Amino acid sequence: MPHKPVLNTLQQESRAKNAVAAFLFRQLIVPKVFVNAPWPDRHRQVDVLAVDRSGAGEVHVVEVKVGAQALRSVIGAAASLMQIPAHFRYFALFDNNSSVPDEEYLYAPDGMGRVGIIQVKENEAGDLSAEFRVRPERFPFDASFEQVDRFTASHSAYIEIRP
């Protein structure tokens, strides 16, 4: 199924971020979900970031790749994704292709952690859905929870449950 031709790449990327944000919101327990999040600092932007358990839990980061080159671009971006502090890291592919990257690009060099793959699909009605193609494995967290608390206190969540 081809993507809607009237939408440009930026629009498709935003749609995919929306679908991924909703997907993580369902997968986790009352998470706070952010899009285009400046994490871990203002010099770096994460497409989708979710902090489980309303900010008290684990950090999940997602880099979204769209279009025919999505799968190939994972190879170049894998090392960079590994540098972002998070317990769980993912690529989300919105290319309506069922291929997944070679596993060598998904594992941490020391084996502690595997990048998850989220497949975003569009059906004939134009509705998007997301599902795991590769489930993630936990990485050691190379930041502090104080950093997480500062982030969640100073940024508005895109999706959250209000207490």
Added chain:
Amino acid sequence: MRNINPTATQQYIEKAGHFLKGMQLLAEDITAHRTGIGLLAIHSAISLSDAISVGLTGKRGKYQDHARAAQELSQLCTSNNVSNTQGVNHLAWLLSQKNAVAYDASRFDDDSIRQAVNKADRFNAWAYNYFKEILRAP
């Protein structure tokens, strides 16, 4: 706040998470699962409340009357300077529905089920926001 029994806290958190995810899954079809949804909503809140109690005091309440759990949580809010007690209201509402959901002959209606799901979600969000130091995994 200091957690004096992090192991037991995490065990109650795990139970609460299982109940909540079960509730969310079943809530996709209210008609087929209505009583199960309600009961899981209530037990999710009870388990998370127990996690807070055991973390702060080392023990959970053993009540015949579960309504006392809300009173105890209210006292823990006071003694730990948690001024937002919205979560206590959510818990009290859920506990007040326990007989209607589990034991009474009458059927829990759709609106009440949706309200129970909403209260359970919001109780979880409240607990993780205001007792973060207790509920965060070590």
